[in-house]
Amino acid sequence: MSLLVTDLDNTLWDWFAAWHASFSAMLQKLSELSDIPQHQLEREIQEVHRRRGTSEYSYLLNELPSLLSKHPTSKPSEVYDEALHIQNRHRLRNTKLYEGVKETLQELQRRKVPVVAYTESVSYWSEWRIRRTGLDGLIKVMYSSPDHDFPTGVSVHQLRTQPSSAYGLRKTVHKHVPPGALKPNTEVLRSILSDFAVSPLEAVYVGDSLMKDVVMAQELGVYDVHARYGVSHDRDGYNLLRRVSHWTPQDIEREKELSTRPTVTPSYVLTEGFSQLLAMFNFEEA
Ligand SMILES: [Mg+2]
Structure with missing residues (x-):
């Protein structure tokens, strides 16, 4: 891989x-x-x-x-x-890496295997979390949603209160997916593969969502891995998220329905943690 x-x-x-x-x-x-x-x-x-x-x-x-x-x-x-x-x-x-994540990414870097991140979260907070967790540079390219709107008449620069060196990433290249392009979006994944000139059979995709991550990887024929350790079981907390999130009632209904009828079977499952990836696949430089 x-x-x-x-x-x-x-x-x-x-x-x-x-x-x-x-x-x-x-x-x-x-x-x-x-x-x-x-x-x-x-x-x-x-x-x-x-x-x-x-x-x-x-x-x-x-x-x-x-x-x-x-x-x-x-x-x-x-x-x-x-x-x-x-x-x-x-x-x-509370923003911290799961156990073994950093070591695994360091090992992949040592083997010269590029790691690409693909998130639906908005630009600003994704960069903040990458900096906060010390992953700047361990991830070669991050694809995120563009930022949300700013209040009318205000630019991002006016809202920043610290010198510009306090923002952004130094080593990880940050690219944006088209606004509103939500997972599962095979076009985005396809373009990531083509940016790296890698075929689906040479790539591994890992994520915690069966419906968004695993489905997308399977549709494209990329090796799909379910990060099962990342699935939260905090029901009360999740209900609060439902009550305040930007999801539409249709989004919530669809998600509820899908979660009660799991029709997606992941090809690989990480039960313990991220580092299990290293034992599942032979990662080496292209
Ligand atoms: Mg996720």
């Missing part, structure tokens, strides 16, 4: 656990400080997320109607700075 394509969230790190820890702490603090019930905030948050097409919208608080009407002359993000700090603290603490 001369190319590894990997999903990021819940394959290299536990995105869901970090999201839940940070978001629920923020929500609780926000409700406490503003005296607005959580369920009302949740409803408004979902509307903003749907409008922005992401559940990781950085300017969320400034677009919540009940906060805006409560503070007509100031920015909610400033008034509720404490809630955002708590969110940030939990995000930092």
Whole structure:
């Protein structure tokens, strides 16, 4: 095998656990400080997320109607700075690689086998997580969704508060998939293979989602691997994500239906961790 394509969230790190820890702490603090019930905030948050097409919208608080009407002359993000700090603290603490991920990527680098990441998450937070987990450079190219919209009249540069060296990736090349191109999208995977001049039978694709990752790899005839260790069993946390995420009711229904009737059988399964890949395939330089 001369190319590894990997999903990021819940394959290299536990995105869901970090999201839940940070978001629920923020929500609780926000409700406490503003005296607005959580369920009302949740409803408004979902509307903003749907409008922005992401559940990781950085300017969320400034677009919540009940906060805006409560503070007509100031920015909610400033008034509720404490809630955002708590969110940030939990995000930092909980964003970490699964065991064995870094060592496996280092071994592939030693063997000169390129690793490509393909994520549906937006650009800004994907870069943040790559930096945070120390994977800048261990991943050769990352394909992500473009960033969400910025508030009207504001550019990304105006929103950045630190020098530009604090943002972006130094070694990993970052490319964007077309906006709205969601997994399973075999065209994106096909273009990754062609960028590296690798045939499907020389590539391995690994991801935690049967419906998105495994299906996509199988459709293209790439060796498909299910990162089963990344599947979360936190039902309550998942229900919160459903209530506030940008997913449409149709998305949620489809997902519920598919999860009760698993029709996808992965060819390879990682039960223990990412490093099992090294024993499953013979990775070597093309
Ligand atoms: Mg994933």
